[in-house]
Amino acid sequence: MDRSRFFLRVFFSLQLAGLLLADQFLLADELDRFNRVVRPILAKHCFACHGRDEEARQADLRLDLRDSAVEGGAIKPGFPDQSEMVIRIDSKDANVVMPPPDSGGKLTAAESLALKQWIAEGAKYASHWSFTPPTRPDVPGDNSWSSHPIDRFIHAKILTHNLSPNAVAEPFELLRRVALDLTGLPPTQVQANAFLSNPSDEAYEALVDDLLGSDAYGEHWARMWLDLARYADTKGYEKDRERTIWRYRDWVIQAFNSDQPFDQFTFDQLAGDLIANANAEQVLATAFHRNTMENDEGGTDDEEFRVAAVKDRVDTTMQVWMGLTAGCAKCHSHKYDPISQVDYYQLFAFFNQTEDSDRSPPTVASPTVAQRTALDQLDGELMQLQSRFQNPRNGFDEAIAVWMKSFETTPLWVPLVKSDFHSEHDLQLNQDEAGEFSVEAELPEKDTWILTLDLPVGTQPLTSLRIDTRPKKSDGKWPDKNVALRELTVEIIDSDLQPSLIKLKNPRADFSQKGWEVTRAIDGNFDAGWAFSPKASDAHCAIFDFAEPIERKEGRRIRLTLEQEYGQGLLLDEFLVSTSVHPINWLRPDLDAATGLSDVFRREVFPATMQLAEKISTNRDAIKRLRSQVPNIPIMRELAAGKRRETRVHIRGNFLDQSDLVSPAVPSAFGALPEGSLQDRLGVARWLMHESNPLTARVAVNRLWSKIFGKGLVETEEDFGTQGSYPTHPDLLDWLAVEFRENGWSRKQLLKKIVLSKTYQQSAAFTDHKLAIDPRNDWLSRGPRFRLSAEMVRDQALAVSGLLTTKLGGPSVMPPQPDGIWKTTYSGEKWKNATGPDRYRRAIYTYKKRTSPYPAMTTFDSGSGEVCQIRRIRTNTPLQALVTLNDVAFLEAAGALSVRMTSSSNRLTQQIAEGIRMTLYRDATSGEVDRLEMLYQSLDFDSTQKERMLAAAGLDSGDPRMIALANVLLNLDEFLTKP
């Protein structure tokens, strides 16, 4: 008996584990054997010390490279008994045996035999399957079951495993299954009627097209992506404050609904800001990597958490697109996959150049479609109004000419003439012909002036006072050319009477110094006044209206007291004082008084333009209000050229302990940036999507496949590396990957292809034979049947009861959750149970707080959005039963469903049958009707219980027994499970 047959016999004599191992060994072709059986054993037991990690490597031996293993004598191809590795594994000597006893590892008998078999066959190595780009494999020729390529791949494996495919599922099952898979909702009545009345292949395809074309499709499939994007409505960590980022969620929904090709979808999210002429939506898409957590806790180091966020971006990018776990290379070179620590930080360097640093900015105003439309309309109206305002018709030109001419007889401002002047320092104040005052001598340090002025000629009452200051002389003792008019008071002096104080109002100036606003010159307080640093060397003007217009009187004068006691010579030097008789709304603090008169005429005088001005103002208010409602969404923005960070390797992942400088590069085992790419995130995105990238397309199709079939062709969706599981159908995976890429990365087309396969359409029925041979349905000889996701469980109940609000997008909502769930330190944010339509939105719109996610959702395995969640592990727990039995959302759904059942017929049996039709889309069996009728008859509610039951179900009136029946229907295994 030759050696290998001996080993195989021993194989078969082993227990379960050995059987499966041998099974795989025999089924695999020679090169596959290394990848499927041998490498995982070596990876598990040997590579940690004899693999890639140069720092952990022992005895300078690598078992991941054939040359090293053979040269070192560890493996002697063809001769297991002479191979040091085998000798060591079999050794009983604690000093010799491998793996060392203290490592905790130990090969099983089956593993050890597999290694021996492989060495006996020549110890052939092969590169890891997923690191070679996929090529389109030949479709198996056998089309006896179906001509669909997917089915031909699947059928081949079914036959190999001594199975046979199931028949097509019943129409009602297919209907529910495909609707739930493509939209996350049960079919609409219209869809159901159309298909069930004529369940032909054509009708099925039409149904699929209809489902793929609905808004609900994007709302369902976006969820998968949001898990990967670690989307949440809060920032995480202690404070866990709100973060407004729901526009990104809506972007993802829209991207799915418009079937944005996966490559463009990738470019936008990873590097939308770097794309030439990027539009607002592309920039919004970069919020993908702003979903990282931020720590607002007091005293935290922003740099520490910025670095943590950037690492998360690197890890998430590699996980999401390439299905590789780069994370461990933060601290040391990856022990199993070709990502060294230097590789990691080279990749990190691409992502280390954005502006954000554990704080919200940079953000971008990101209006919703409705807001954008409204803003566009208002902006358009505004432009029109402004144009009409600037170019008025209907006699405007004539009217303004007449108006302007009137100032020739009654000037806007008339300078006043000095009648008396008093200075505490006996200064002299000269006045020239134009009315300009100037101080003759050197200014004192401080002074208070009393300046008495004659009123101008005329009869109209005076409305306003104006002071113009001219730039001060540049020579002189005081270097500061500012003026500090700390207080101005004005009195009227009639010859026979005591001076009386005049009240001033509406102080305004062309410019005021901060803290020295012109109002402070008339506030009755000396501590500040009007000044104009840093524009001290310019001319300025200030206007003060008289609270009551000053009537003319024979011999009447006004007296100004100008308190300028600040010091440092901050006194007026050359200035002018004038008054006006015109309406105060014509008088503006323009240096050149005539400037703006035409605007004054438009706004204050000419009726047609006055109306327009009012409309413009209303319009501007509306724009302002709307803009304040536009959400500001955090986005990625590259640092300016001069501010770019340098990246170093972080020793053992510690950002405070940095060593060698690295430059940006992709991991060398996976090629280089595509030609023509810049060294930036966009380059990384192009590298991910390039046809030479071996992983991206495989990872993407596997993910879609897993959502449909409950398990990926590669079960470890999160790990396509050497530690991950081997594909059940490697050829099919590659075929789908190439198909996806060559079909323009269309997810809708790929999904359509999958659901049109017979594989997908099989009945889910189990047989003992199938259960025994293939309990996990690896070979897909039956249709996929598994519990709906957290979101679908909720959405379906709302949909069949008629409660569901079908509104697309918008801010996240707070459907009822039990009181007291949120008790987050100091945030002060509160959960407010929604009333009205927001109470019944789809689960994707439920507010997600990272430290306290919606309990009904997490009970059904949804994540908290803290980190990228590649795969949800499905559980089946009593806590789930409690949710669907007792949570108010499901009670209200039962209430609404009971009303529908009651109103469907006068007969109880009919009502029950209708309930089953509405929830399960099929005829009830007589056994079911009898059983539920029996339940109905056995239930008993007294009047208090009735009232309470109705209230719990959100009803004013109704039948509590029917609510209980509806509650039963919403808890059936068949209802909670994809058929």
Place this chain on the structure above:
Amino acid sequence: MNTLPISLQKVRAETRRHFFGKAGMGFGAMALSSLLNSDSSAEQQGVSLPAKVKSVIYLHMAGSPSQLELFENKPALGRLHNTECPQEYLEGKRFAFIKGVPKMLGSQCEFKQHGENGQWVSNHLPHLTKVIDDLCIIRSMHTEQFNHSPAQLFMQTGNSLLGYPSMGSWVTYGLGSENKDLPGFVVLSSGGKTPSAGKSLWGSGFLPTVYQGVQCRTDGGDPILFLSNPDGLSRKSRRKTLDAISDLNRFQHEKVGDPETLTRISQYELAFRMQVSVPEVMDISRESQKTLDLYGAKPGYISEAESAADPRRLYKSDDPTFANNCLLARRLVENGVRFVQLYDWGWDHHGSSLGESIDETLPIKTSQIDQSIAALITDLKQRGLFDETLIIWGGEFGRTPMMQNNVNKELKPGFIGRDHHPHAFTMWMAGGGIKPGMLGQTDELGYYIAENPVSVRDLQATILHQLGINPHEFNFPYQGLDQRLIGPTDEGSVLHDILA
């Protein structure tokens, strides 16, 4: 092939269907004995040591109490009181809030030695001194994190970032629960807030969600969310509806044959049983008055602080919420719950705002816990549960020997506080297999550890070890690494010195 041995893959596939267990046998035990054909897999899993204890009660004082007012008697610090901190302690250090050169702060309490071991304990913990000979006090704890959220996560999950399974999840993943009608990992909180890191502290991370901690609420609502039937639906009626659900599900199973349907039927039955078993175990009014008095517990008491926006100002020294939780902890382990985690919030005594000071708030908080913790130990002993239970007490880090000075530069009553201190702090352990006594010392100011430093990973390793789990072997493959509670490197080791 998967990365797990095939036999374990099968176990995984099975276990994800189960929440608690089957017919009186712990689910973990079931998973690891009845389903495994190959014994070696159990060894690889790391659950192979003889267990010293069956259950854990972990008392986490969220915010981190000051060791210098409880267990660390430092006369030298007292002598330096109100003088500037020596420069050698400040260079190259990062603090959360301390600015510039702070002043030293002597202990704001009296210390005396107690018990056979002469343990130094402050006057804030008079009841604890009565059971002091049952404790092993570790005065040389240190951690890597100095902010609450990451430090709590590090303590409870072994990683300062979010997304890793908590200790309780690891333990129930490994061992399951002893009671088929109760969750294996229960969390109780008091102090008016959930701890800083939120529910992630009892999350299951990458482990299946069945292993996440179940928060039992004691504030008047359902003890477990959605446990109560809707108002108006009697238990009898619920029974009838569940019978109908079961029957219809059986029809479905006859038609399709999916074993998962049978699991669902049994989970609905379990839910029905829990509707009774959980309120029962959570009902402390079933305890004798003597027991209630021992703990200072008051059934049905709902503290004002529990619903306040800022509970710190409402703390009262006779608030029995924590005492109630201690009594519940005993009831839970008595009923086979594997891991009971108490979080008490309000221990972050910076002295920078009202209700968070060493001089005024700390004594209030200690009177809330002192009697009940001593009672818990006494009660466990008199019921013979002490030897099969491991009790752990501590915060997420310590507090500085300097006063915090960012708000008040000088000592001011009601505003005396200390900043976060990761370099040295005190925790204690008690119960089965723990040798009473002490481990480790700090320097004369209590700033650095002087001997026998104990890391968080050492503590975690020791806890697993006491439960019969090898901390180095016990793992779950995720993200290319055999993930462990004690982290990827082997720096953590079991504290054999404190084991009996």
